[in-house]
Amino acid sequence: MITIEEAEIRSGIIKAMSHPVRLMVIEYLKDGSRTFSEIFGLFGFDKSTISKHLLVLKEAGIVSSKKNGSDMIYTLEVPCVTDFFGCVTAVIENNVRRQQVCLCKR
Amino acid sequence: MITIEEAEIRSGIIKAMSHPVRLMVIEYLKDGSRTFSEIFGLFGFDKSTISKHLLVLKEAGIVSSKKNGSDMIYTLEVPCVTDFFGCVTAVIENNVRRQQVCLCKR
DNA sequence: TGGTATATTGGTAAAAATACCAACAAGCCA
DNA sequence: TGGCTTGTTGGTATTTTTACCAATATACCA
Structure with a gap:
């Protein structure tokens, strides 16, 4: 099992994506x-x-930013985060299969 | 690109894990x-x-529950969610590598 | 039936997240 | 320099989340 401290660090990153x-x-x-x-x-x-949403992603280490002239360029630091979306889709499909409407975000 | 509606559904599931x-x-x-x-x-x-945390996971479709005598049994519905933890670890390691303390959850 | 263990629901106070407006800072160019 | 564009920061009102206590519901057993 992971410790509660480890879980806090991980959940901080997940929360940044939520x-x-x-x-x-x-x-x-x-x-x-x-x-x-x-x-x-x-x-x-x-x-x-x-700007504040981007700051949240930056502080979590998910994106980075660098100045280029008057523009600010944002870059995805850890592309594997998108791998997760497939699983999120699996959750959604499972909910449909079970005739269960997802109650989240209503 | 995904739509904002799709993003709301997905983020609801991710929020349940956060x-x-x-x-x-x-x-x-x-x-x-x-x-x-x-x-x-x-x-x-x-x-x-x-109990309320478990309800959040249930409403998102991540776990299910069934009664067994006086016990309530909780089951992980979509085990692939744990695949994601490896990537969260990659984010953490990348943060360390970049000498960046994760500012989330403080 | 009465009592105990198991788990959920209702209510509430405190903390965190979110979105806006206003103000500011930094770069560009006329 | 002065004005325009680009993006961040400060402040605040609203909403959401979280954790507790109390009350309720359900199963088991003496």
């Missing part, structure tokens, strides 16, 4: 680095909101 | 089903707290 905007950013960066503006353009939220 | 107690429960159930009492015994929290 928001729709942050999940979409991860998906988007899977195919290559993007500027803040490109990422911002995907959503209808305020700039500051997107 | 708590240390729920993560430890998933790890614990990886080796087989367990009773509520066995799970409860791992932690120092109130029964009701653990």
Whole structure:
């Protein structure tokens, strides 16, 4: 078994992925680095909101950023995080199979 | 790209995994089903707290439960979720490599 | 039946997450 | 330099999450 301390570290990283905007950013960066503006353009939220979501991903070590002129470039640090999405899909499909509507996010 | 609706569904499932107690429960159930009492015994929290964490996992479709006498048996529905832990470890190791302390969960 | 063990539900207080607006900082170029 | 673009930070209101206690429900057994 893992310790509670180890679980806290792991859950911090998972929590960083557990928001729709942050999940979409991860998906988007899977195919290559993007500027803040490109990422911002995907959503209808305020700039500051997107900037703070990116900070959460950065602090978790999931993305990194570097300045390029007046742009800020965001890069996915650990592409394997997207491997997980297949399993999330399996959970969703299993829920459908069991006639169980997922109650999350309602 | 995935849609925001799809991202909301996925993030709901990931959010269900993003708590240390729920993560430890998933790890614990990886080796087989367990009773509520066995799970409860791992932690120092109130029964009701653990019961509610298990409800979150159940509503996400990650675990299922069935009554057996006076016990409640919890089962991991989609074992592939634990595959993800390897990648979480990769994130942690990458953070260490980059001399970056993970700021999450402090 | 009455008592005990097992687990869930209701209610609530405290903490954390989220999104907005405003203000600021840094780079670019006319 | 002055103004424009790009992105972050500060502050705040709202919502969500979390953990506890108390009460309830269900099964078992004497």
